[in-house]
Amino acid sequence: MGFRVLAVIDRDKDSDQTTDELAKIQAACDAVVRLPPGAIERAMADGLPLKSLADASATLTEYGIPDPMGGQPTEGAVTNLCKVIHKQGLHEQFLEALYAESNAPHPPVISMTLALLELAADPSHSGPGLIDVPTVSRPAGA
Template sequence: MIAELARQLGFRVIALIDRDKGGAAVEAEVQAACDVVIRLPPNHAIERAMLAGIPAWKIRAASATLTEYGIPDPAAGRTDDAMLTELYKVLHKQGLHEQMLSPLHVETGGPPPMIVAALACLASVARPGYPGPRVVDVPPMAPPAAS
């Protein structure tokens, strides 16, 4: 694991992990290899974290731009729950995270709230002499609100 090598070289290692798959064994391995681990809420892959706390109507508007990459709009004709499920799949399978972030930024006027929270946690633990816990949880946020 790269984190173990970095620590052997004397680097302070901080990891930001999602918690969609892998379970306790993978988390324990990462924690053993790192100085501090920041965890997204349970059942949150990066796709879910990107959309948490954003109104569904703004997600729909951003999702419509994905047709520029040759895929059907994941939101078209779907209920909010079905739209989110399909959008999570498309972002993951097609690797369109960056392509979704730009229109989300336009729709919301800033970066996704959970990503901001994760980066704030990272900035906090990255301070020299950080005395806090070795595992820091990004606080959960409300799922996307209905249109």
């Protein structure tokens, strides 16, 4: 039918199971874009200033939970934020908080993922079937 089939997947820890699952996904797709190592929640937060994450975290109290970062702009608090987003299923709400300003840019990993998907969607793309999104560091001093 001429449709290109693309997938975006997170990157769980390497194991026989994840290797088998990746092979199955690759067999079913023209290209697979794989997020950096770690949970999808981490990919949503990577590359963003700690203050932006703390501000978004504070809005999650609207869903009946304490602020996951507790107003503490630290990497340890980001880890807690990611755990809470995962456990409570607050992915959409967290992204909504990040996009509170109408002109807010996409988080870096999301921007790169979308750009790689656009590249892979082009019928002339003959690059690798597996495209890894690079890890993004937090901005210096953020």
